[in-house]
Amino acid sequence: MLSQLSGRTLYKVMSACCGSAFMLYGYDAGVLGGIQSTPQFLDAIGNPKGVYIIPIIASIYNLAAAAMASLPPIQASSYSVGQIITGRIICGCGIGCIASAVPTYMAEMSLEARERGPEVCWQLALLITGVALAYWIDFGFVQGLETRPYLWRIPVAMQACFAIFSAGGLVFLPDTPRWYYYRKRIPEADAVLSRLYNLPEDHPIVQAQKKEVLTSINEEDNAKFNILHFFWDNSDYQVGRRLRTSFLILFAQQFLGINMLVYFSTTIFLKLGYSHFLSGILAAVLNTVFALASYPPVWYIERIGRRSMMFWTSIGCGICMLVYIVLTTLPESSQNVATNWSAVAMIMLYMVVFGFGWLGPPWIYGPEIAPLKYRHVAGGLAACGEWLSTWVMVFGGGTGIEAVGPKIFIWPLICCFIAAVYVWFYCPETTGRTLEEIDYLFAKQHVRDRMNQMGIGSAGDMRRHSVHSIEKGRTGSYTQYIEQAETSSAEQVKFDEVKFGQV
Template structure:
């Protein structure tokens, strides 16, 4: 990523601002289409760079999960906020009802751009580009210590040792590794997982339920007003589910949260399909269906939003972390498009049976996480390299150097925090 994490986010913000201005002022369909394409590129830059930026700016292993989870709270609460704005503007019958919410996105993109303009790039990106002085400066500022502090030096040496390990000829990435990975650091496998975990997230049906929540409640048998109101309530509870993750992701771990929430999603989706697929649904069955899909959204907000956006950038090697972030975003938006585009048509023509398509990935997510996603909780980004590496690599001097420096950094951080307290 030649532009770096920071500049990619800035570029994404600029493109979203241009998109918002074009759409809000649109008087023709072609102008709307061009604006949407620009927006797609902007969101792509932002979504693949922000989790990577957050993960690489963490100086303590236990901070990384809560920080990315906290960022995802704003991501999902934005959706809930927009639903309430849309719900309020449905009472209007003029052009302001659709131009205002489109223009509103420019405000948040502008705030993001101002904030990112004042921030540096990540120390790991500076080190990967050979810009050691800038990496030292950012690392020292993150630790709030001088560059010659032992904790800062331990972290720097662990990052540089990881870079040396990745630069060895046998560890370099080959495009064929995406299909059959034989590299020592399993780079291809890790990029595949980054793609698959967010692709599976979308195949589980979350964006279908978010985009078409009003239609779903209408098909259950509710009035148009009640369907709109419950859609806003459901998306608010979906956003609420992201909050507990901040406090539990490091306590429970990535794998258990993903697996057990997938079990809960499977149960909720099974109940929902059973209720709406019954030949003669009663009023009670309709409300059970409504309750199950609302609980589904809450569980999804907890288990399959923050963890998925964190896991891909976490497991990708430093040199290819931008590839891991990009492949995850590609999986997210590709299958978001497929499920929303095809799902909307299916809801109109197939009805409730489309939810069987969503039920299967919910169940398949459990074995996928169990067999393909090792635990990363409590490990530094450099140590995660060794989680995926072959046994022969784990015994190399560079690998031992990464572990030694990381453990030294952890001990110094403990002392530093005790002294501050």
């Protein structure tokens, strides 16, 4: 039955399945946070000694987040450190595949440029909702651990619910039309485009999208990648720069310190002097605030833009981190109830700022700037960057919290301001452009001129406006607009864009 869906219904089913996969991602990231400090959990794995063990357990699955999926219940049956680490590694393999595939899949399935950012932001909001859900479920089950010490296993095993729902739906869904076109499977690609638009395959809108994708694919055949371009790229299409940015933007995201707070929020509140009960509540509230802050970008990312959101919120995160460090490193005689609660407020504010500007934009930015030929590579590099830096921050940060306390946050504080500089100078704005037009954005001028003649770039803007005019029932001839876009000079197309309200 799912194989017969089309139009917006098909898109919503895809969004739901991918959203469940990302909720699994978030739930898995948070599920140990609320139980890893409890005596019952520590008893079950043999009361390991040393400041490194818990950070290793929390972070080890990040190292495995690039291989294949497996089942999460291995963790729920753990009776030793080795067993739970094995379970985390296996689960990390699956989460790594999800992290690399979901943003790319939904970006390529978006019918319009303006849908791409909100859709991926929606997926990331569900991810953080999964984190918050994990902490609240942990909190509920932890209350009964004294009489039933096995209860901590239930929230860990519940990860399987998200995996089953997501896998059950995705198995019936098509791959992206761009993937089919690139592999010369034209009939299948046409059929998917037809289903997405809910229009016949010979409809002008479907044919216009097909022509733009195929033109971009033909142009990308000239985009050769040399491994040295990953470090220094002066080529016509800047493939190396784009892949490098895909990796670095998510590598930088984690160095802002977000997962140090997510993974160890209960521990952080315990070190502020709060009880286990209150620390559990505060950790759940903290991640709920984070989840709530991650939803507004769904409506604002296309208005503000990826680059502006990342730049200003990295500065905001740095300021919040600075105030938190000052409050928590005051002389003991100066620390009191007010300074502790002010520190809690700063962490909450940091979560709001990060959730608004640094959660969704980096995830969409990496896959969308990559050329189609290398988009799967960009998705993998982006996820790899995120998971490697997460492992560094969770393992190093978790160990540092135990060793030096709040001073460890000087590390992400510095990284917040470095990230702002990087975004300002190295990340051009991509908001409002189709995936094919982003190729135009990164190309050298002589390549842009050729792409204009083939209907990408400014001419592509014109074609997209023509398509939107048809969709919204506006007057005007589609054929006339397309012919004009294909034959006009770049200057004439620019004039026409202004005329039709495109700029």
